[in-house]
Every structure is written in structure tokens, then in C-alpha cells.
Amino acid sequence: MATKTKRTSLIGALEGIVGAEFVLHTPEDMVVFEYDGSIGKSLPQVVVFPSTTEQVAQIVRLAYSVDVPIVPRGAGTGLSGGAVAVKGGIVVTLTRMNRILEIDPVNRQATVEPGVINLHLSEQAEPHGLYYVPDPSSQRVCTIGGNVAENSGGPHCLAYGVTTNHVLGLEVVLPDGEVVWLGGPLEDMPGYDLTGLFVGSEGTLGIVTKAIVKLYPIAESVRTLVAVYEEIDDASRAVSAIIASGVIPAALEMIDKVTIEAVVQAVDVEYPSDAGAVLLIEVDGLKEAVEQESEAVEAICRDLGAREIRVAETPEDRERLWAARKGALAALGRLAPNYYILDGVVPRSRLMDVLRRVGEICDRYDFRVANVFHAGDGNLHPNILFDERIPGQSERVLEAGAEIMQVCVEVGGTITGEHGVGLEKKGFMSLVFSPQDIAAMEKVRDAFSSVETFNPCKIFSTAKGCGEGWRVPTLPDLGPGSFL
Numbered sequence: 001m002a003t004k005t006k007r008t009s010l011i012g013a014l015e016g017i018v019g020a021e022f023v024l025h026t027p028e029d030m031v032v033f034e035y036d037g038s039i040g041k042s043l044p045q046v047v048v049f050p051s052t053t054e055q056v057a058q059i060v061r062l063a064y065s066v067d068v069p070i071v072p073r074g075a076g077t078g079l080s081g082g083a084v085a086v087k088g089g090i091v092v093t094l095t096r097m098n099r100i101l102e103i104d105p106v107n108r109q110a111t112v113e114p115g116v117i118n119l120h121l122s123e124q125a126e127p128h129g130l131y132y133v134p135d136p137s138s139q140r141v142c143t144i145g146g147n148v149a150e151n152s153g154g155p156h157c158l159a160y161g162v163t164t165n166h167v168l169g170l171e172v173v174l175p176d177g178e179v180v181w182l183g184g185p186l187e188d189m190p191g192y193d194l195t196g197l198f199v200g201s202e203g204t205l206g207i208v209t210k211a212i213v214k215l216y217p218i219a220e221s222v223r224t225l226v227a228v229y230e231e232i233d234d235a236s237r238a239v240s241a242i243i244a245s246g247v248i249p250a251a252l253e254m255i256d257k258v259t260i261e262a263v264v265q266a267v268d269v270e271y272p273s274d275a276g277a278v279l280l281i282e283v284d285g286l287k288e289a290v291e292q293e294s295e296a297v298e299a300i301c302r303d304l305g306a307r308e309i310r311v312a313e314t315p316e317d318r319e320r321l322w323a324a325r326k327g328a329l330a331a332l333g334r335l336a337p338n339y340y341i342l343d344g345v346v347p348r349s350r351l352m353d354v355l356r357r358v359g360e361i362c363d364r365y366d367f368r369v370a371n372v373f374h375a376g377d378g379n380l381h382p383n384i385l386f387d388e389r390i391p392g393q394s395e396r397v398l399e400a401g402a403e404i405m406q407v408c409v410e411v412g413g414t415i416t417g418e419h420g421v422g423l424e425k426k427g428f429m430s431l432v433f434s435p436q437d438i439a440a441m442e443k444v445r446d447a448f449s450s451v452e453t454f455n456p457c458k459i460f461s462t463a464k465g466c467g468e469g470w471r472v473p474t475l476p477d478l479g480p481g482s483f484l
């Protein structure tokens with residue numbers, strides 16, 4: 001009874017801050033907020049939709065004062081459980097804060113609220129001849145706040161860098177409710193690079209309420225091509241050879257046979273369904289440079305066994321090729337009810353070897369695997385296809401995933417390239433960091449605030465009550481904490 005009263009008064013206080021229509025608290029209303037794009041679930045006690053920095057600060061102060069967990073959330077497309085309310089509490093959804101406050105074409109920057117959808121920013125910048133570079137495949141729905149928190153990458157980050165290279169300043173509500181600015185409109189502010197520290201902190205250091213980001217000029221010329229291979233090994237060799245030649249394409253993506261099988265069913269694109277793999281390559285820049293570089297890339301692809309090279313002849317062709325790449329994960333639904341997406345990084349020179357081992361591991365567990373990934377960055381995304389309705393598959397898919405992570409680390413790689421650690425990978429942190437490293441990172445977090453209830457149990461397993469690692473959630477159990 002006492003707990004019920006506490007929850008009722010919490011809901012009342014939140015309604016007082018944002019208005020009753022912007023607070024959800026029944027299980028039916030909150031069901032879509034119990035998960036993100038990963039495979040774990042946990043129901044919050046309440047979901048709140050603030051519209052101003054001041055409201056965010058008041059909510060955070062309220063949660064702090066009553067010792068209730070708080071979890072920032074954007075669009076909920078995260079792939080490591082970062083926005084899952086593992087200990088219940090308040091989910092603060094930032095999607096109402098979706099205004100582009102300023103586009104400054106002279107200084108090539110924009111100031112945005114955290115709930116702005118990634119693609120909307122590029123669309124609004126386009127009339128100025130500018131765009132926002134980081135383009136996660138989820139860019140039609142994911143938010144800039146989520147991108148900042150995850151330091152998101154995307155197909156076009158190979159040449160121009162991931163989110164951290166494009167953020168100049170952040171307005172942030174710290175875990176105790178204080179509002180601060182990190183960085184600002186200028187490059188290279190004096191003092192510690194706290195903006196850089198905050199980017200990629202996975203919603204554990206505070207809530208982004210404004211971001212100043214860089215915009216880039218839309219390239220004068222762009223050439224998009226698909227190199228078709230019989231064997232994925234040859235495609236992997238071509239990736240290393242292209243980068244070694246000194247050409248850095250804007251994008252260099254690999255799509256394997258299983259993924260092609262899904263994509264051709266879902267999207268209007270003519271990827272050859274009998275290919276072992278295709279590389280989707282884009283070169284951009286000044287017209288003459290693009291011609292020269294794409295000729296060099298085509299020559300390397302042919303030398304390394306491409307049986308065919310298709311070049312996009314029109315903007316519509318290009319769009320179709322990209323729609324297929326960016327829709328690839330959704331298309332996997334054609335092949336299996338569930339997929340578990342992994343996110344490892346390996347040296348490009350080890351791609352061939354690691355992909356073979358990924359295939360062997362999945363064969364041993366009797367799972368099909370579809371690979372579609374940012375090959376130029378060595379950022380693998382094996383997607384293990386499974387069916388959670390079959391007893392034991394959810395457990396075994398995680399075991400297979402853990403083996404794949406180990407392989408990535410063994411060859412000199414690491415456990416995440418862009419999806420973050422969140423809940424899913426925290427059990428793997430010890431593969432790449434010593435206890436001393438982890439303790440040092442926790443000290444950094446504590447320097448922002450040692451509020452244990454702020455997005456608890458993410459990245460680190462060491463906080464009280466967070467367990468040692470990530471386990472399969474009990475899917476029918478909707479209660480808070482089903483992750484633990």
C-alpha cells in the first residue's frame with residue numbers, strides 16, 4: 001500500500017510538471033516503452049514526455065529527491081538495452097523536444113533539441129547545401145539525443161567520422177538536476193574536452209537537452225556502385241585493398257548472401273540473389289577526384305574477383321541501393337521471427353578470418369546468420385536469426401553471440417563499434433578492460449554525479465543490485481527488473 005501511494009504521488013508530481021496528458025502509467029500505455037531495439041524488456045513505473053530543459057531538470061530533481069531510477073530515452077531504437085528501465089522508475093522520453101532551433105549556414109552548424117530525428121536535420125539543412133553527416137541506418141526514426149548518447153556511426157561515417165566528430169557543444173541536465181553547457185559553438189574550446197567525454201556515455205552522465213552540431217557541404221559529385229562477388233572472402237579482401245590503396249570512400253558496406261535473400265524479398269532492388277556477397281561503395285567529393293577514385297576502386301574490386309560492377313546511373317538508382325542497405329535489418333523479418341544483432345569491431349585485415357569463424361559458431365549452434373555491416377570500418381554486424389518461441393533458443397543465441405564477441409577481441413578487435421555497451425555488453429567489458437580500467441571509468445562517471453539511480457546498471461556490472469552480466473529476460477514477466 002505504501003509503495004502504491006508513493007507511486008501515485010510520483011505520478012501526480014510528474015503530471016504537475018508536464019501536464020497529465022504527457023504522463024503514461026498504465027501497463028497497456030507503457031508496453032512499447034519496456035524495450036528498445038535489443039532483445040530485453042523491463043516495464044517502467046511511469047513514462048514522462050517533457051518539452052523544455054526546465055521540465056527535464058525538474059523531473060530529474062524529483063527522481064533524485066525520492067530516490068527513484070530515471071532512464072533517458074529517445075526513439076528507442078538502441079541496440080544494447082540502454083533505454084530499458086531495468087530497475088523500473090521513470091522513463092524520460094525526449095521526443096517532444098524535437099525543434100531545430102537554428103541552422104547557421106555561415107558557420108555550418110545547427111542547434112537542435114535532443115528529440116530531433118536524425119534525417120530531419122539533413123532535410124532541413126539541404127536548402128543551404130548542407131547536411132548532417134552521421135547517418136545510422138535507423139536515421140528515419142532515431143534521435144540526435146540518442147545518437148549523441150551512443151556516439152552513433154553510420155554507412156557514411158567511414159570518411160567523415162562518427163557522431164563525436166560532429167558535436168561541438170551540449171546542454172545537459174546532470175543526474176542531480178543541475179543544467180550545464182559542455183563545449184559550445186567554437187571548435188577546440190580550452191580546458192578538458194567534456195563534450196567528447198559525454199558523447200558515447202550512453203545516457204549515464206546526464207540528459208542532453210540541446211546539441212550544437214556541425215553541418216557539412218553536400219558533395220559536388222557522388223558515385224555509388226555495387227561490386228558483386230561469388231565468395232565473401234574475395235569481398236573481404238577487396239575491402240582491405242581499397243583502404244590500403246589510400247582511397248577512403250564515403251561508404252564501404254558489405255551485404256552477405258543471407259541478407260541479400262531477405263533484402264530482395266522486401267525492397268525493390270536488383271541485388272543478384274546468387275551472389276556470395278556484395279560491396280556497396282560510395283565515393284564523393286569534387287567531380288574530377290570522384291572520377292579518379294571510383295576508377296581506382298572499380299579496378300581493385302575487379303582485380304580481387306568481382307564478377308560484376310553495377311553503377312547507379314540516376315539519383316533514383318542510388319536511392320534504391322541505399323534503401324536496400326538501410327532496410328536490411330527490417331528485411332531480416334522475412335527470414336526469421338527474431339534476430340540478435342551483434343556489433344563487434346575487428347581489424348579490416350582480419351575480416352575474412354572472423355567472418356568464417358562467425359559462420360562456424362552459428363553452424364555449431366544451428367543458427368543462420370546474416371551479415372550486413374560497415375566493412376570499411378571493420379565494424380561487423382552478424383545478425384543471428386532465431387525464434388524466441390522455441391524453448392532454449394533465446395539462451396543459445398546469447399551464448400553464440402558471446403563466442404563471437406570473444407573472437408573479435410582475440411583478433412585485436414573490440415566489443416562494440418557503435419551500438420554501445422548498455423545492458424547487453426556489460427558482461428563483456430572484462431574482455432577488453434582490466435578491473436582498474438573499469439574502476440577509473442566509474443570514477444569519471446562519479447565526477448559527473450554518483451547518483452546510483454541515474455540510468456542504473458548500464459555499461460558497468462559493479463553497481464549494487466545490478467548482477468554480474470546480462471541474462472535472458474523472462475519474456476512473460478513484465479515486472480520491473482526482469483533483466484536482472
Ligand SMILES: Cc1cc2nc3c(=O)[nH]c(=O)nc-3n(C[C@H](O)[C@H](O)[C@H](O)COP(=O)(O)OP(=O)(O)OC[C@H]3O[C@@H](n4cnc5c(N)ncnc54)[C@H](O)[C@@H]3O)c2cc1C
Nearest residue numbers: 074075076077078082137143145146147149153203208418
Ligand atoms: C534498424 C536499425 C538500424 C540501426 N543502424 C545503426 C547504425 O547504422 N549505426 C548506429 O550507430 N546505430 C544504429 N542503430 C542503433 C540506434 O538506432 C542508435 O544507437 C541510435 O543512436 C539510438 O537513438 P534513439 O533515439 O533510438 O535512442 P534510444 O534507443 O532511445 O536510447 C539510446 C541510449 O541513449 C540514451 N539517450 C537517449 N536520448 C538521450 C538524451 N537526450 N540524453 C542522454 N541520453 C539519451 C538512452 O538512455 C540510451 O542509453 C540501428 C538501430 C536499428 C533498429
